[in-house]
Amino acid sequence: MKSTEEKVLEWRENAGKTYFKEELDAREPLVREILALKEQKNAILLGHNYMTPDVYYGISDFVGDSLALARKSLEVNADIVLFNGVHFMAETAKILNPKAKVLIADLKAGCSLAESMTGADVRALRKKYPGIPIVSYINCTADAKTEVDIICTSANAVKIVESFDSDTVIVAPDGYLASNIQKKTEKKIIPWPGKCMVHELYTEFDVDMARKSFPNATVIAHPECKDTVTAKVDFTGSTSQMGKFIRESKAKEVMLMTECSMGDNLRAEFPEVVFISSCQTCPHMKKITLEKVRDALKYEQFEITLTQETIERARVPLDRMLAVV
Ligand code: 13P
Numbered sequence: 083m084k085s086t087e088e089k090v091l092e093w094r095e096n097a098g099k100t101y102f103k104e105e106l107d108a109r110e111p112l113v114r115e116i117l118a119l120k121e122q123k124n125a126i127l128l129g130h131n132y133m134t135p136d137v138y139y140g141i142s143d144f145v146g147d148s149l150a151l152a153r154k155s156l157e158v159n160a161d162i163v164l165f166n167g168v169h170f171m172a173e174t175a176k177i178l179n180p181k182a183k184v185l186i187a188d189l190k191a192g193c194s195l196a197e198s199m200t201g202a203d204v205r206a207l208r209k210k211y212p213g214i215p216i217v218s219y220i221n222c223t224a225d226a227k228t229e230v231d232i233i234c235t236s237a238n239a240v241k242i243v244e245s246f247d248s249d250t251v252i253v254a255p256d257g258y259l260a261s262n263i264q265k266k267t268e269k270k271i272i273p274w275p276g277k278c279m280v281h282e283l284y285t286e287f288d289v290d291m292a293r294k295s296f297p298n299a300t301v302i303a304h305p306e307c308k309d310t311v312t313a314k315v316d317f318t319g320s321t322s323q324m325g326k327f328i329r330e331s332k333a334k335e336v337m338l339m340t341e342c343s344m345g346d347n348l349r350a351e352f353p354e355v356v357f358i359s360s361c362q363t364c365p366h367m368k369k370i371t372l373e374k375v376r377d378a379l380k381y382e383q384f385e386i387t388l389t390q391e392t393i394e395r396a397r398v399p400l401d402r403m404l405a406v407v
C-alpha cells in the first residue's frame with residue numbers, strides 16, 4: 083500500500099500537468115486532510131472520468147466510466163462510499179451496494195439527461211408502445227430505473243439493444259445516443275428527446291474547423307453528441323473507451339469532443355500526446371470540488387437515501403445489464 087507521501091507526490095505530478103505550482107501548494111493541505119479522513123472513516127472514493135484532475139488523481143481509489151464504476155460499486159467493501167460524480171451515479175452505487183453509506187459531495191450535481199425523464203414518463207411510454215422493450219441509459223434517476231426493462235451505458239448500448247429479440251426497441255432518455263445506436267443496428271429505435279447539455283453543443287462545423295486547422299489530429303467524440311457530429315469523427319466511445327482508443331491507435335495529436343476534464347486527465351496519462359482543446363464544461367460535474375469532498379467525509383454528508391422498494395425495483399434492470407456484458 084502506498085504511503086501518504088507517495089500519494090501526495092503522485093497527486094502533485096499528475097494534477098501538476100494542469101495546475102501551476104502555486105495552485106498545487108494551496109490545495110495540498112486539503113488532499114492531506116482527505117487522505118487522513120478516508121483512513122479514519124474506512125471510506126472508499128469512486129471518481130468519474132470527468133472529475134477535475136485535483137479530485138481525479140491521488141485521492142480516488144477507483145476511476146472510470148459509468149459502466150466500470152457501476153461494476154466497482156458492486157464489489158467495494160467499506161463503511162462509506164463517496165461518489166465523486168453526479169447524482170444518478172451515486173444513486174446507482176447505492177442501488178448496487180445498499181449496505182454501504184453512499185455519499186455525494188454536492189446534492190445539486192445533477193444531469194440534464196436524468197432530469198428529462200421521470201418514472202411516470204416511462205409508464206406513459208409503456209402504455210403508448212405496449213410490448214416494446216424499454217432500454218434506459220444509466221443517466222436516469224432511480225425512479226426511472228424502477229420502470230425500465232434494462233439499463234445501458236455508452237460503453238455497451240448497442241450490445242444491450244441487440245440483446246432483445248424484438249425488432250423495435252425504445253431507447254431513452256438520450257435522443258442523440260439513440261440516433262447513434264440506430265446507425266449501428268437493424269432494429270427500429272424509438273427515441274426519447276432528452277439531451278446532454280454539454281455534448282449537444284458540438285456541431286458539424288466544429289469538426290470541419292478541427293479538420294482544417296489540425297489536419298493530423300485524431301478527432302474523438304462521446305456518443306451523447308449528435309449523430310451528424312459522430313459521423314464525421316474518427317472514433318466515438320465512452321469516456322474510458324476514449325483512453326483505450328488513444329493507447330491502441332498510438333495517436334500523436336488528439337482533439338476531444340467531450341467534457342473539459344477528460345482532456346486534462348488524459349494529458350497526464352499520455353504525456354507524449356498533444357491534446358487540442360475543444361472542450362465544454364459540465365456544470366454538474368464541476369460542483370464536486372476538493373473542499374466539498376473534504377466536508378463530505380468530515381461531516382458524512384450528503385447521504386443518498388432510497389426506499390427499500392426503489393432499491394429492489396431499480397436493481398432489476400441494472401442486474402440485467404451486468405448479466406449481458
Ligand atoms: P461515460 O459512461 O462514457 O463515462 O459517460 C457518462 C456521462 O455522463 C457522460 O456525459
Ligand code: SF4
Binds near residue numbers: 168193279341366367
Ligand atoms: Fe449529464 Fe452531460 Fe453532465 Fe454527463 S456531461 S453528467 S450526461 S449533463
